[in-house]
Amino acid sequence: MYDMYHEDLLDEAKNPNNYGDLVGADVTTTQFNASCGDVITVAIKLSADKTKIEEVKWKGHGCIISQAAMSVLSEKIKGYDTSKLQELTKEQILEELGLPQISMGRVKCLLLGLSAVKKIL
Amino acid sequence: MLDTSKIKLDFPILSRQMNGKGLVYLDNSATSQKPQTVITAITEYYMNHVANVHRGVHTLSDESTHLFENGKTKIAHFFGAKKQELIFVRNTTEAINGVAYGWGEHNLVAGDVILVTVMDHHSNIVVWQELAKRKSAQLIFVGVTDSGTLDLIDLEKKLEQFGEKVKLVALPHVSNALGTVVPVTKVVELVKRANSQTRILVDGAQSAPHIPITFTKIGIDFLAFSGHKMLGPMGIGGLLVREELLKTNEMQPWFFGGGMIAEVHESHTVFHDDINERFVAGTPDVASVVGLAAACEYLENLGMQAVLEHDISLVNYAVQELAKIENVILVGPNFESNSLLNSDIKNPERVGSVSFLYKGVHAHDVAQVLDSQGIAVRSGHHCTMPLHTSQHWIATTRASFQVYNSKEDVDALVLALKKVREVLL
Numbered sequence: 302m303y304d305m306y307h308e309d310l311l312d313e314a315k316n317p318n319n320y321g322d323l324v325g326a327d328v329t330t331t332q333f334n335a336s337c338g339d340v341i342t343v344a345i346k347l348s349a350d351k352t353k354i355e356e357v358k359w360k361g362h363g364c365i366i367s368q369a370a371m372s373v374l375s376e377k378i379k380g381y382d383t384s385k386l387q388e389l390t391k392e393q394i395l396e397e398l399g400l401p402q403i404s405m406g407r408v409k410c411l412l413l414g415l416s417a418v419k420k421i422l
Numbered sequence: 423m424l425d426t427s428k429i430k431l432d433f434p435i436l437s438r439q440m441n442g443k444g445l446v447y448l449d450n451s452a453t454s455q456k457p458q459t460v461i462t463a464i465t466e467y468y469m470n471h472v473a474n475v476h477r478g479v480h481t482l483s484d485e486s487t488h489l490f491e492n493g494k495t496k497i498a499h500f501f502g503a504k505k506q507e508l509i510f511v512r513n514t515t516e517a518i519n520g521v522a523y524g525w526g527e528h529n530l531v532a533g534d535v536i537l538v539t540v541m542d543h544h545s546n547i548v549v550w551q552e553l554a555k556r557k558s559a560q561l562i563f564v565g566v567t568d569s570g571t572l573d574l575i576d577l578e579k580k581l582e583q584f585g586e587k588v589k590l591v592a593l594p595h596v597s598n599a600l601g602t603v604v605p606v607t608k609v610v611e612l613v614k615r616a617n618s619q620t621r622i623l624v625d626g627a628q629s630a631p632h633i634p635i636t637f638t639k640i641g642i643d644f645l646a647f648s649g650h651k652m653l654g655p656m657g658i659g660g661l662l663v664r665e666e667l668l669k670t671n672e673m674q675p676w677f678f679g680g681g682m683i684a685e686v687h688e689s690h691t692v693f694h695d696d697i698n699e700r701f702v703a704g705t706p707d708v709a710s711v712v713g714l715a716a717a718c719e720y721l722e723n724l725g726m727q728a729v730l731e732h733d734i735s736l737v738n739y740a741v742q743e744l745a746k747i748e749n750v751i752l753v754g755p756n757f758e759s760n761s762l763l764n765s766d767i768k769n770p771e772r773v774g775s776v777s778f779l780y781k782g783v784h785a786h787d788v789a790q791v792l793d794s795q796g797i798a799v800r801s802g803h804h805c806t807m808p809l810h811t812s813q814h815w816i817a818t819t820r821a822s823f824q825v826y827n828s829k830e831d832v833d834a835l836v837l838a839l840k841k842v843r844e845v846l847l
């Protein structure tokens with residue numbers, strides 16, 4: 302058993318990046334985790350030609366994994382081409398979080414934010 | 423208490439190491455582990471007795487048929503039901519669907535009312551939502567009190583309000599999220615007083631493993647259960663239907679095909695004249711029936727009264743010890759007072775499980791830390807989203823018990839819960 306809850310991960314969840322409201326968002330999406338009631342809402346501002354993500358803010362509640370994952374994801378997708386969002390993978394988020402793996406039961410937690418983000422497409 | 427040091431040896435899986443520690447399995451409400459006798463019964467069937475039942479003349483088919491029929495007799499007996507009242511299904515969910523299709527489709531009309539409770543498992547909600555849609559019937563929820571018990575006053579009120587429109591009351595015997603025991607006898611009394619024709623379905627998924635049940639005596643019409651939660655194999659469960667409903671055809675087959683027929687003509691079919699055989703469409707899961715019969719036998723050998731007493735002591739001990747942990751907030755009966763429960767064996771308030779919130783930590787994270795200590799619990803809303811929503815709980819952590827669990831297992835849980843603080847807070 303690796304030490305899953307390492308310091309950086311806990312910190313990421315406790316002090317998440319880009320948490321809050323976004324005034325003048327172009328798109329807002331929400332994703333629920335039906336098995337535990339966790340929820341994440343993502344608000345995004347796009348470039349004038351709608352091809353790039355300019356601003357990201359998010360809100361929600363959930364476990365450490367879902368919150369930390371959304372935090373790193375929100376950093377990663379700033380300035381991102383919307384056309385490339387589809388290519389974001391579970392492995393990339395795990396890497397960002399410094400986790401070598403995750404159990405089947407937690408995959409939904411890990412991907413809650415990503416599912417919300419992909420909904421803007 | 424049962425002699426768990428001996429009982430544990432009957433369950434091969436319990437000798438496994440989990441993350442470097444001995445496995446402490448406290449996820450029994452989700453599914454229980456299986457004793458060697460059950461595993462052996464299934465293997466033995468597959469090694470020596472396989473043949474299709476009923477239709478064969480040869481010796482092997484005769485053996486298989488005997489094993490199947492004897493198994494069925496044993497299982498029906500375990501529930502204090504007549505053999506012809508037992509219909510095999512895969513699990514509780516399928517049993518409840520069976521009532522919707524075999525009874526609801528034929529007995530409900532537009533405007534009728536189905537009563538369920540806020541603490542029901544999704545299996546006992548979604549099935550009725552869908553039936554209500556098909557029939558333009560209404561699905562009404564009976565509430566739960568602030569102390570996590572069924573709100574009997576609300577039940578009475580709704581029975582009165584909807585009167586003869588109430589065709590079915592479907593409710594759990596034991597809540598899988600709270601451990602609350604629903605006073606079925608009292609419910610039956612209230613329902614029958616309001617309208618003797620109203621049918622009652624009890625979801626016995628969480629009571630069958632812990633509480634002795636005499637189906638013919640409790641005055642209900644349907645009882646659903648899953649074999650896998652009571653030490654039996656996955657893939658087998660039962661629906662008990664009061665004989666009268668089968669005799670009068672109020673309850674009808676909902677699966678059709680071979681086995682359940684008497685005559686098949688191009689223009690029509692005559693169903694089997696045996697009120698129970700009519701419900702056996704296709705080849706049954708003989709091995710699982712044999713396995714479940716072995717599970718019933720295992721529980722009977724321990725004695726269901728002793729099983730219940732054992733469970734109540736564990737639940738009480740867990741409530742007492744968990745209440746002492748800072749940040750742990752128990753939910754379910756008596757959670758405000760955190761006082762010792764009524765351990766009246768005839769009227770237990772809480773059976774099977776203890777659920778709790780951990781201040782400042784999400785249930786999944788609690789469960790993950792416990793797992794690293796070799797302790798298996800469940801986290802989430804345990805398929806009771808309406809209950810969690812009504813109580814404004816996001817997710818809870820649940821420890822649930824079986825005959826092999828001991829006070830030491832509860833101690834291990836308590837110790838590991840203290841670790842949650844160290845790791846996460």
Ligand SMILES: Cc1ncc(COP(=O)(O)O)c(C=O)c1O
Pocket residue numbers: 451452513514515516543545546594596597598625627628648805
């Ligand atoms: C109260 C209750 N009802 C129904 C079910 C569904 O059982 P199964 O999944 O075996 O159909 C469960 C299982 O968790 C339960 O606890």
